[in-house]
Amino acid sequence: MPLKDLLLALVVIVVWGLNFVVIKVGLDGLPPMLLGALRFVLVAFPAVFLIKRPQLPWRWLIAYGATISLGQFAFLFEAMHNGMPPGLASLVLQSQAFFTLFFAAIFLGERLRVASVVGLLVAAGGLALIGSENAAHVPLLALMLTLCAASMWAMGNIITRRFGNIDLVALVIWGGLIPPLPFFALSWCIDGPQVIENALRGISWHSILSLVYLAFIATMLGYSLWGRLLSRYPAGKVAPFSLLVPVVGLSSSALLLDERLTLLQGGGALLVMLGLLINVFGPRLLAARTVAQGSA
Numbered sequence: 001m002p003l004k005d006l007l008l009a010l011v012v013i014v015v016w017g018l019n020f021v022v023i024k025v026g027l028d029g030l031p032p033m034l035l036g037a038l039r040f041v042l043v044a045f046p047a048v049f050l051i052k053r054p055q056l057p058w059r060w061l062i063a064y065g066a067t068i069s070l071g072q073f074a075f076l077f078e079a080m081h082n083g084m085p086p087g088l089a090s091l092v093l094q095s096q097a098f099f100t101l102f103f104a105a106i107f108l109g110e111r112l113r114v115a116s117v118v119g120l121l122v123a124a125g126g127l128a129l130i131g132s133e134n135a136a137h138v139p140l141l142a143l144m145l146t147l148c149a150a151s152m153w154a155m156g157n158i159i160t161r162r163f164g165n166i167d168l169v170a171l172v173i174w175g176g177l178i179p180p181l182p183f184f185a186l187s188w189c190i191d192g193p194q195v196i197e198n199a200l201r202g203i204s205w206h207s208i209l210s211l212v213y214l215a216f217i218a219t220m221l222g223y224s225l226w227g228r229l230l231s232r233y234p235a236g237k238v239a240p241f242s243l244l245v246p247v248v249g250l251s252s253s254a255l256l257l258d259e260r261l262t263l264l265q266g267g268g269a270l271l272v273m274l275g276l277l278i279n280v281f282g283p284r285l286l287a288a289r290t291v292a293q294g295s296a
Helices: 003-027 032-044 058-081 086-107 114-131 140-161 168-175 180-190 193-201 205-232 235-257 263-295
Strands: none
Touching: 003 032, 003 058, 003 086, 003 205, 003 235, 032 058, 032 168, 032 180, 032 193, 032 205, 058 086, 058 140, 058 168, 058 180, 086 114, 086 140, 086 235, 086 263, 114 140, 114 263, 168 205, 180 193, 205 235, 235 263
16 A cells, blocks of 8 residues: 555544544533434435435435434444543444344354454453453443444444445445434434523533534544545455544543543453454455465
């Protein structure tokens, strides 16, 4: 991969890694569901008038928007609102890789690979360590909500596999039409109209800048650059870069929010990363070993 494209991948990694710190800042001024609603209003409008709708039936756009956009971020924002630290959120959310494997086995009939199962067990041990901490560090509800967010991301991945080659930016923009009304409805039910009115009347510059970052930088810029890389290289060559997102997420949270991991959390984080590495690189190493043994 040329240096120019490596730099593009690095930009995406940094943008998506910082995303979790920005979410935390946004949640300091806006309720979770209202933050989600405003984010996707900005994602969809006015872009839907400028970008052609992807050639998909509306039912698939709705399914995509309901999982990756609405489901993932409703659970993630609520998890962080309930005490999930941003850095750990960036890591635990990557468990979507394992949910994707299981959903692919259930719905698409794909076989689970040995390396993936081993990686899952290692990562599960890491999550158990993170969850075993005192609730003041990582509330169990927040951890479970983050895992629910990861499962929604994974379900969206399964849906996306049916689309074939498609403009990722157009998919994100038109899929962004789906979440705003459900998010507003959830905010109305959970927070009430008075809280929504007060939040909108007293919205701070921190909240506005957070929304701008989430909508235009993390979503529009991030997905456009990621889509460009996927159009130039096989997915297997691009996807491993996403493993660096939690590294940026944990580092930026420590630097900007003074988030510090306890010894158990640090050990759990390392195990989760090891499990993800085994899942991504394990099959290649096993294949290379098989070829080497066959040629010996």
